[in-house]
Amino acid sequence: MTEMTPRFRPLVALEALARHRVAYVLIGGLAATLQGSPLTTGDADICPDLSPDNLRRLAGALRDLDARVYASDSPRGLKFDIAPETLVQAQIWNLITKAGRLDISWVPSGTQGYADLARDAITYELENVVVPVASLADIIRSKEAAGRDRDRAALPTLRLLLERLEQQT
Numbered sequence: 314m315t316e317m318t319p320r321f322r323p324l325v326a327l328e329a330l331a332r333h334r335v336a337y338v339l340i341g342g343l344a345a346t347l348q349g350s351p352l353t354t355g356d357a358d359i360c361p362d363l364s365p366d367n368l369r370r371l372a373g374a375l376r377d378l379d380a381r382v383y384a385s386d387s388p389r390g391l392k393f394d395i396a397p398e399t400l401v402q403a404q405i406w407n408l409i410t411k412a413g414r415l416d417i418s419w420v421p422s423g424t425q426g427y428a429d430l431a432r433d434a435i436t437y438e439l440e441n442v443v444v445p446v447a448s449l450a451d452i453i454r455s456k457e458a459a460g461r462d463r464d465r466a467a468l469p470t471l472r473l474l475l476e477r478l479e480q481q482t
Contacts, residue, residue: 318388321413323357324439326378329412331442333374336362338430340421340447340455342467347437348449349474352467356414360447362427363419368397371417375400378410423458424451449475 323343330337339347342354361371372395381390390409393399400406406417420426433448447455453471456464 319409319411319413321355323412324442325412326357326410326415327439327442327444329374329377330359330371331444333370333377335370335374336364336367336427336431337371338427338434338445338447340418340430340452341416344446345449345452345467345471345474347439347444347446348435348478350467350471352470356416357412358416358418358421360418360421360424360427360430362431363401365397368400372397372400375408375410378412378415380408380410380415383407383409383414421455422460423455449478 327339337359339357340360341356341358342350342352343357345352346354361367375395380395382393384391400417401419404419408415408417421430424430430447430451431445433451434445435448437444437446449471453468453475456468456471
């Protein structure tokens with residue numbers, strides 16, 4: 314029997330982050346979806362605060378989620394030392410957890426990291442889990458700066474959504 318990649322259940326990951334009181338901002342496709350984007354995603358992306366206490370809380374949440382480094386040829390991922398001092402050794406972590414894919418970016422493209430994104434973040438409550446979500450303008454800014462094909466493809470839809478949201482206010 315072959316191992317299967319865990320099903321994407323973002324609420325499970327967000328609950329673990331909340332339980333451990335991790336300071337973060339949800340970014341990327343899932344953050345855009347919560348704001349009305351019709352585009353789908355198969356992962357959750359977060360930008361956590363880099364303070365030592367928060368890194369300890371994040372490490373605890375990642376251990377609870379059985380986080381492993383994502384590898385396309387290993388459905389359950391590769392084990393690694395989930396410790397604060399390990400987490401800060403990479404700018405981006407692509408992880409697989411029991412809740413599916415979870416990517417961590419300390420300083421997403423076009424931003425200055427957590428404090429920059431937290432400033433304009435919008436709070437959503439999803440089944441009693443409070444989730445700080447990057448503003449659509451910040452998501453667009455980051456995708457523009459990243460310049461990846463998939464980000465460029467999403468930009469027209471996200472810009473149109475932002476324009477519509479701005480017209481409603």
